[in-house]
Amino acid sequence: MLELEVLSREECDRHLRDSAVARVAVCTPDGPHVVPVNYALVDDAVVVRTVAASVLGTHAPGNVVCLEVDDISPVLHAGWSVLVRGRAEALTPDALDAPLRTWVPRESDVVLRLRLAECEVSGRLLPAGAGRRS
Template sequence: MSEPVTHPGGEPLSEDRCWEHLATSNLGRLIVVVEGRPEVFPVNYAVGDRTVVFRTGEGDKLAELTVYPNIAFEVDHVDETLAWSVVLHGRARTLTHYDEIQRAEELDLHAWAPGEKYNFVVIEPADLTGRRFTRTPA
């Protein structure tokens, strides 16, 4: 009987598995550059057509996405036996076309934070990577 294959840095996930994991959650971390410094913003999101969509209001995050659209986005999960992390690098853009906004509306995405969040932002992936870890008992 052969020994199971282990991956010291975690088992790499296929792109399909990454999208499956992203679809099981709705809270991620958006990493953008604000005034030349990386900042992390928790955002609730939805997955649609192999993109990530979130809503936001006017402010630093939206302004910086316009100036520096290259972003990173991370989602993870941990339970008693399993942990995984998915990282997406891509470009963010505010949806402006009626048909795109209509498709985003169909995702039934509602902002969690108070305030008006009229802007839909889509993250179009350039690359997507993920790792899965089997947790060992403490």
């Protein structure tokens, strides 16, 4: 029976480079929140733009967050996911040289940075054909 396969670090890095949308989970006093975000890889760090007054801007800086990227096909019942877990640093937007695309037209006043070298990076693959209905 096929199972979830573990992705190598190289495969995780490739998926992180090739994607632009992630979900970031933070813990708050009233439980976890998840926020879909655009992100970019800049100098071996994941960077996310946000707003200081938002859920992310309030609860991510200085705390451990979990960023998830995936591509899961409802047709093939197959896909992959990559998790990046680590402490988020808060920077001002002008601290980054590289532009950071976002699809939401909103002013951002905080950049969250997760340095990959200081994070847990892990990935899983559900290969096509592994899925079944039960």
